[in-house]
Amino acid sequence: MRATKCILQSASKTLDKYALFVPKTGVFPKGYEVASLASGVKKNNALDLGIIRNVNKSRKSSAAAVFTTNRFKAAPVQFSRKVLDATSGEGIDAIVVNSGCANAVTGELGLQDAGKVATQVNELIGEKNSTLLMSTGVIGQRLQMDKITGGIQTLFGQNKFSSDFDSWLKLxxxxxxxxxxxxxxxxxxxxxxxxxxxxxxxxxxxxxxxPNMATLLGFIVTDLPIKSSALQTMLTGAVTRSFNCISVDGDMSTNDTICMLANGAVDTPVIDESSSDFKKVSSQVTEFSKQLAQLVVRDGEGATKFVTVNVKNSAEFKDARTIAETIANSMLVKSALYGQDANWGRILCAIGYSKLGNYESLDESKINVSFIATDNSTPRELKLIANGVPQLDIDESRASEILSLSDLEVLVDLGTGSEDCQFWTCDLSHEYVTINGDYRS
Known part of the structure; x- marks a missing residue:
């Protein structure tokens, strides 16, 4: 009975997330078409292969990417880096994504498979060195090349490409x-x-x-004309404050890739680092990236809570980020959040063992820690530590109310400077273990 109840609750949460976070409509940049299908790599006829291609030829497109720092970089990561290095990020017109197989830790044969996929797409779009690759799924297995290449041929041969909302959602x-x-x-x-x-x-x-880079795949596409070097600067800055500020379980994959394409279909001067709109566009890309990154945390395996860790007034940004990341990755903090236990000692402990570059950012006599509610009830802020002193009259019932919310904030005010960093994480539940205990099966 208990297992059945757990499955029903999980299904209900999935439906809720679908309703809340999956759009019904969208607006899409000019000059791109996308297509996807079920190649047979994944079971149950699930979509597992997608392609995005640039069809705007009025200007040469630009591309940028940030990749995993895992030493065991998957074949698509290695291949895509070589393409970007060889082209300086210019003339990239296609991205191939596949799920069900990561093509990671597959050695030279995996690299050859990646090259064959890219070559096939390059030939079909009539360009050289124009395709980037992303793969996700089980590590240590080679791509099922007959299914992947057959699927690509079907997408192009039957002209499955479109620019409508349904096609983007399927991708x-x-x-x-x-x-x-x-x-x-x-x-x-x-x-x-x-x-x-x-x-x-x-x-x-x-x-x-x-983080470093956050363990995920993703891409951002725009119709602005942006110089490739400027695009890389924008994306790197955006990733620093978005995809590199999320955590679910503290594990880093072999395939992490975030890339960005700009095809210049909008008739406006090319934006470079000296353009008057460079900072404005950079800020817009960063805020957009934050929204996209937060969806990953909201879908954390087994997660029941979306938690913002807000570290304010640090002497240096990197120290604020280090402290926020340490709190977000603490298994004890995450477990307490799941259990709705106002155990602020675990938060303080995580702050204390953070590997800071500048200990001037941390002064025990100035630190303030609070829980912040996201609903309309009061008090919105529940102070746990004030100027380094634990609060003895904490309202435990109010703490439990805040920790029962699906969205909440942990606020840490260091009081040593003016730099801030927000990190987004989730709790750690029993379901996380269940999901990952039988992932391959």
């Missing part, structure tokens, strides 16, 4: 593994002169989520 689904919902967002933005452009973002991830 988002094709990259899912343990995700309970596809992650797709889109929005229009304006330059200073009123010129409109569009961003669309797709990501996947629910487990093996830890």
């Amino acid at each position: 988002a689904k094709s990259i899912c593994t343990t995700d309970t919902f596809p992650k797709l967002i889109s929005a229009k933005f304006s330059l200073s002169d009123g010129t409109e452009y569009t961003l669309v973002g797709i990501s996947k991830g629910a487990g093996m989520i830890c």
